[in-house]
Amino acid sequence: MRIGLGHDTHRFEEGPARRPLILGGVEVPYHRSLAGHSDADVLFHALTDALLGALGEGDIGDLFPDTAEENRGRNSADFLRYAAGQVGNRGWRIENVDVIIFAQAPKLGPYKEQIKKKIAEHLGLPPGSVGVKAKTGERVGFIGREEAISAEAVVLLENDPK
Numbered sequence: 001m002r003i004g005l006g007h008d009t010h011r012f013e014e015g016p017a018r019r020p021l022i023l024g025g026v027e028v029p030y031h032r033s034l035a036g037h038s039d040a041d042v043l044f045h046a047l048t049d050a051l052l053g054a055l056g057e058g059d060i061g062d063l064f065p066d067t068a069e070e071n072r073g074r075n076s077a078d079f080l081r082y083a084a085g086q087v088g089n090r091g092w093r094i095e096n097v098d099v100i101i102f103a104q105a106p107k108l109g110p111y112k113e114q115i116k117k118k119i120a121e122h123l124g125l126p127p128g129s130v131g132v133k134a135k136t137g138e139r140v141g142f143i144g145r146e147e148a149i150s151a152e153a154v155v156l157l158e159n160d161p162k
């Protein structure tokens, strides 16, 4: 078995939203957006890093640099699907994943089911193998002050001899 851990943070842009707020591949209606070179999907970035970590690889920035023009505004599902592909290529399969989104706002409770389904779809997992939790910052720290959204992810891989 292999375990992988991922974390990411994206700060909110100043002023009104310049683009949709995408979390776990789901567009969440909000009047502010996250800064980032790609689509700034902080949750998919953390999950991608967890998969890469389980494979003993580096991080998402090594594979998809934020200096590369082809990654500008890019759909982060591309990164996630690439990492999931690498898992299969190397003889592993994903047993389960568990993620936490840290956001004071917007309220994510109504979107957790959609995010869970989206992750399950991209990784080819039953929804029961995907945990999605959302926590606020209790109004303290950079999450609580609504300066940023963070995400953490863990994955478990099992050997999949074909």
Ligand code: MG
Pocket (backbone or CB within 6 Å): 008, 009, 010, 036, 040, 041, 042, 045
């Ligand atoms: Mg990121």
